[in-house]
Amino acid sequence: MKTLLNLITAEMEQAFQAADYDPSYAKVTLSNRPDLCEYQCNGAMAAAKAYKKAPIMIANDVVEHLKGCECFETAEAVNPGFINLKVSPAYVAAYLNEMAQDPALGVEKEVNPKTIMVDYGGPNVAKPLHVGHLRSAIIGESVKRIARLKGNKVIGDIHLGDWGYQMGLIITELQKRQPELPYFDENFAGEYPEEAPFTIGELEEIYPTASAYAKEHEEYREKALQATYLLQNGHRGYRAIWKHIMHVSVEDLKKNYQNLNVEFDLWKGEADAQKYIPDMVEMLKEKGFAHYDEGALVVDVQEETDKKEVPPCMILKSDGAALYDTTDLATLVEREELYQPDEVIYVVDKRQELHFVQVFRCAKKTGIVRPDVDLKFLGFGTMNGKDGKPFKTREGGVMRLENLIREINEEMLKKITDNRTVSEEEAKKTAQTVGLAAIKYGDLSNQASKDYVFDVDRFTSFEGNTGPYILYTIVRIKSILNKYVESGASLDGLSICEAGSGFEKALMLETAKFNDMIDTVYEETAPHKICAYIYDTANAFNKFYHETKILTEEDEKKRAGYIALLKLTKEVLETCIDLLGFEAPERM
Numbered sequence: 001m002k003t004l005l006n007l008i009t010a011e012m013e014q015a016f017q018a019a020d021y022d023p024s025y026a027k028v029t030l031s032n033r034p035d036l037c038e039y040q041c042n043g044a045m046a047a048a049k050a051y052k053k054a055p056i057m058i059a060n061d062v063v064e065h066l067k068g069c070e071c072f073e074t075a076e077a078v079n080p081g082f083i084n085l086k087v088s089p090a091y092v093a094a095y096l097n098e099m100a101q102d103p104a105l106g107v108e109k110e111v112n113p114k115t116i117m118v119d120y121g122g123p124n125v126a127k128p129l130h131v132g133h134l135r136s137a138i139i140g141e142s143v144k145r146i147a148r149l150k151g152n153k154v155i156g157d158i159h160l161g162d163w164g165y166q167m168g169l170i171i172t173e174l175q176k177r178q179p180e181l182p183y184f185d186e187n188f189a190g191e192y193p194e195e196a197p198f199t200i201g202e203l204e205e206i207y208p209t210a211s212a213y214a215k216e217h218e219e220y221r222e223k224a225l226q227a228t229y230l231l232q233n234g235h236r237g238y239r240a241i242w243k244h245i246m247h248v249s250v251e252d253l254k255k256n257y258q259n260l261n262v263e264f265d266l267w268k269g270e271a272d273a274q275k276y277i278p279d280m281v282e283m284l285k286e287k288g289f290a291h292y293d294e295g296a297l298v299v300d301v302q303e304e305t306d307k308k309e310v311p312p313c314m315i316l317k318s319d320g321a322a323l324y325d326t327t328d329l330a331t332l333v334e335r336e337e338l339y340q341p342d343e344v345i346y347v348v349d350k351r352q353e354l355h356f357v358q359v360f361r362c363a364k365k366t367g368i369v370r371p372d373v374d375l376k377f378l379g380f381g382t383m384n385g386k387d388g389k390p391f392k393t394r395e396g397g398v399m400r401l402e403n404l405i406r407e408i409n410e411e412m413l414k415k416i417t418d419n420r421t422v423s424e425e426e427a428k429k430t431a432q433t434v435g436l437a438a439i440k441y442g443d444l445s446n447q448a449s450k451d452y453v454f455d456v457d458r459f460t461s462f463e464g465n466t467g468p469y470i471l472y473t474i475v476r477i478k479s480i481l482n483k484y485v486e487s488g489a490s491l492d493g494l495s496i497c498e499a500g501s502g503f504e505k506a507l508m509l510e511t512a513k514f515n516d517m518i519d520t521v522y523e524e525t526a527p528h529k530i531c532a533y534i535y536d537t538a539n540a541f542n543k544f545y546h547e548t549k550i551l552t553e554e555d556e557k558k559r560a561g562y563i564a565l566l567k568l569t570k571e572v573l574e575t576c577i578d579l580l581g582f583e584a585p586e587r588m
């Protein structure tokens with residue numbers, strides 16, 4: 001369906017044309033004076049110069065041609081030349097009824113769907129997930145769902161950090177503790193055990209212990225680096241340990257991401273890209289893109305228009321080791337080979353921006369990706385505590401994601417149990433659902449690139465611009481619809497009526513904005529605008545609800561019209577929260 005704004009703009013264009021003005025001046029926007037009108041057109045002001053006429057005269061001419069247009073209730077020219085518009089109630093009602101009939105609720109799919117890869121999550125294997133990984137998971141999941149709703153083929157890739165020094169550390173610590181294991185016997189030629197020599201709990205203890213020890217002990221550090229090198233160069237025993245580490249961690253990661261309602265299509269990682277490195281390096285050398293600089297192999301990516309220095313992309317260290325740049329470039333080689341994406345969106349901490357500038361430039365200039373591939377960096381800000389510093393535990397340590405989620409759920413459970421009496425089990429489940437909404441909405445309601453304060457008290461509140469408030473609103477609508485059905489009526493075949501009050505019309509106009517909002521959110525990769533929209537819509541609904549007798553309305557047709565509007569509003573809100581990656585419970 002065309003958006004309401006487009007339909008109104010088309011009417012306005014016709015009127016400009018009919019009055020002999022260029023229709024390009026007919027731009028309509030939402031009103032910035034909602035007390036006066038719903039939409040407005042300032043085109044007469046812009047046209048005044050070209051036509052050497054007072055803006056109000058142009059506005060008057062245009063308004064003259066809007067008479068009889070079924071889409072406006074009023075169209076007024078006001079000084080010095082604005083055109084103030086109110087949409088006709090019948091027109092809005094018809095629009096909403098058409099929207100209610102459409103399974104996509106009026107959202108149009110891309111005419112030429114793209115293949116879009118979203119690189120998000122990015123956890124490092126064997127290190128526990130912490131809050132730093134939360135934002136990437138939450139934002140990336142939403143970006144993926146939005147692009148998918150618009151009809152694109154979207155592939156979410158977790159891009160595990162599974163090839164680095166942390167692996168060497170674990171191998172070294174394991175050897176220290178259990179030297180008798182066959183992985184460390186250079187003469188061992190048999191099959192390695194299928195069972196890992198550690199559990200996830202042990203692994204999570206081994207890594208920080210090794211990491212701390214290596215910082216203090218040079219010899220141990222050297223050993224871990226050597227182990228990393230041997231692993232990356234195919235040491236049989238270390239490869240077997242690596243597989244165990246992967247297996248045990250990935251299983252744990254899957255559980256964690258599932259709790260977050262985050263789902264990846266691909267569980268690939270840095271290790272998968274390694275096999276593309278030798279040919280890529282060969283190509284970079286052969287075609288003259290790479291040169292040696294103090295022993296390291298680099299590709300220059302500085303551009304003339306740069307105001308700051310952009311250092312070269314590092315392909316190989318002087319000892320021949322691959323680096324972060326190398327891995328991301330090789331991953332692009334792999335993606336080109338396997339998926340040919342039109343677009344790759346990286347959802348990563350904004351402090352890594354320079355790295356991606358280097359990688360993108362290098363990939364483009366060397367032809368690793370086709371010239372028209374859109375490489376996008378969606379950098380996010382830091383999640384801070386109330387003290388304005390990066391979020392920590394009360395004791396000042398790194399907050400593990402699991403613990404953060406537990407804390408929120410406990411807080412939610414308290415609030416829910418305070419409010420009413422439901423079974424322990426149901427309350428727990430509801431607390432989880434609402435808790436997740438609190439976290440995700442708290443995060444997504446901020447523009448991704450900004451730092452924000454993670455405030456448990458505020459995020460879990462049922463009032464204000466929060467996830468729980470949105471869910472509470474949806475639950476309220478569900479309860480009204482259920483009561484309507486319980487009274488013996490059906491939710492099918494109802495139609496939305498012309499608004500009978502300002503509150504009703506305000507809700508109708510909000511609901512009607514849905515497809516327009518989605519298009520903007522998609523074009524700008526801006527999930528926070530969904531939050532702003534559902535907050536406005538929830539407010540519009542709650543005002544309408546407080547001012548209107550819905551179920552006790554005596555006029556049957558009117559009552560059915562209210563219910564039809566509520567049903568559509570609920571569908572819109574539920575689609576929105578699904579795009580944000582959470583859902584509403586039945587009761588709360």
Ligand code: ARG
Nearest residue numbers: 119122123124159161328348
């Ligand atoms: N594992 C990395 C980290 O924790 C994030 C990976 C981001 N994605 C990428 N393609 N580099 O910092």
